[in-house]
Amino acid sequence: MSAPDLPIVLYHYVFSPVARRIVWYLNLRNIPYSQCMQPNILPRPDVALLGIAYRRIPILSIGRDVYLDSRLIISKLEQLYPPSASHPSISASTGDQKAIERLLEFFMMDSGIFRAAGTSLPPTLPIMKNPAFLKDRAEFSGGALGSGGKPIIEKAARRPTNITEVRDAVALLESSVLADGREWVLGTPGPMLADIEAIWVIKWIATIPGALPEEFISAKLFPRVYAWMERFTKVVNAKEKEHAPEKVNGEQAAERIFGAAFAEAEGTVDEGEIIGKALGLKKGDGVTVFPIDTGVNHKETGRLLSLNSKEMVVEVQGKKGIVRVHAPRHGFTISKIAEKASL
Numbered sequence: 001m002s003a004p005d006l007p008i009v010l011y012h013y014v015f016s017p018v019a020r021r022i023v024w025y026l027n028l029r030n031i032p033y034s035q036c037m038q039p040n041i042l043p044r045p046d047v048a049l050l051g052i053a054y055r056r057i058p059i060l061s062i063g064r065d066v067y068l069d070s071r072l073i074i075s076k077l078e079q080l081y082p083p084s085a086s087h088p089s090i091s092a093s094t095g096d097q098k099a100i101e102r103l104l105e106f107f108m109m110d111s112g113i114f115r116a117a118g119t120s121l122p123p124t125l126p127i128m129k130n131p132a133f134l135k136d137r138a139e140f141s142g143g144a145l146g147s148g149g150k151p152i153i154e155k156a157a158r159r160p161t162n163i164t165e166v167r168d169a170v171a172l173l174e175s176s177v178l179a180d181g182r183e184w185v186l187g188t189p190g191p192m193l194a195d196i197e198a199i200w201v202i203k204w205i206a207t208i209p210g211a212l213p214e215e216f217i218s219a220k221l222f223p224r225v226y227a228w229m230e231r232f233t234k235v236v237n238a239k240e241k242e243h244a245p246e247k248v249n250g251e252q253a254a255e256r257i258f259g260a261a262f263a264e265a266e267g268t269v270d271e272g273e274i275i276g277k278a279l280g281l282k283k284g285d286g287v288t289v290f291p292i293d294t295g296v297n298h299k300e301t302g303r304l305l306s307l308n309s310k311e312m313v314v315e316v317q318g319k320k321g322i323v324r325v326h327a328p329r330h331g332f333t334i335s336k337i338a339e340k341a342s343l
């Protein structure tokens with residue numbers, strides 16, 4: 001069975017800006033999927049049903065393969081759903097454009113803009129007064145504390161410091177990729193992956209009432225960015241209506257996943273790959289795989305199936321069978337727990 005015939009389930013919640021990346025990507029490429037809506041804090045029993053300990057959102061399954069991290073999810077969708085008349089490409093095509101697309105991805109996700117936006121949420125927001133949410137996010141981020149347990153940034157300086165980072169990102173887009181008045185980042189007729197990479201953090205934070213102080217970040221100060229956000233919103237909202245996904249509950253999602261074929265071949269462990277060599281990893285070893293930036297305490301435990309320069313794949317025991325969990329090498333690491341895994 002080829003990937004386009006396999007069920008896709010997206011585990012997410014509406015308020016997650018990272019999950020929006022996947023919703024937009026799927027919709028812009030007309031890839032059908034079901035969604036399993038999640039609470040915005042732990043626990044997530046629907047995810048636990050699959051045997052998955054990873055705590056972040058989004059998670060996407062294609063058949064019986066489960067993919068962690070929005071970047072790996074997008075690159076897998078690119079690979080398993082190559083451009084066709086029904087699934088048009090939204091990816092950059094030239095070398096320069098590919099560089100812009102990829103650098104925007106790193107810039108928004110890894111350079112601190114996402115973290116800065118996340119910590120710019122106004123204290124007046126109801127969710128910011130919810131002790132359960134605050135406790136959950138302290139565990140998620142590991143607490144932005146310096147040595148001695150004291151916050152690095154003084155409380156009153158925290159939002160201004162973080163908003164400065166967000167403003168820098170907005171100003172960069174205004175004065176670079178959008179400076180010549182083009183409608184979309186790569187000068188294409190419609191929004192592309194490069195637009196998704198550039199917009200997700202800014203659009204999220206800009207639509208939260210009171211998050212961005214108007215005297216520093218506004219449509220008046222950054223007219224091109226705001227007009228582009230409006231254009232983008234119109235297109236993706238229309239697409240979302242057109243492709244309204246089916247909602248499944250955790251049991252239904254698990255049933256679909258455990259009952260499906262695998263989307264990919266099992267793969268092999270490259271014992272010569274840098275981390276494979278350093279840890280002496282072999283196929284079948286018991287391992288844990290986990291992110292190294294946020295949500296680091298939630299480790300996938302299972303049998304190592306595949307390892308290469310791009311990803312690690314672990315066979316995990318779920319409630320009703322096994323799934324193959326894929327994590328990217330970037331931003332994740334692996335630890336050996338046993339020569340042979342017993343599942």
Ligand SMILES: N[C@@H](CCC(=O)N[C@@H](CS)C(=O)NCC(=O)O)C(=O)O
Pocket residue numbers: 015016017018019040041042055056057058068069070071109140294331
């Ligand atoms: N690099 C990850 C980041 C994922 C992430 O930080 N997701 C946020 C939601 S936007 C999250 O999981 N927050 C904690 C939670 O919901 O448990 C990715 O690309 O998927």
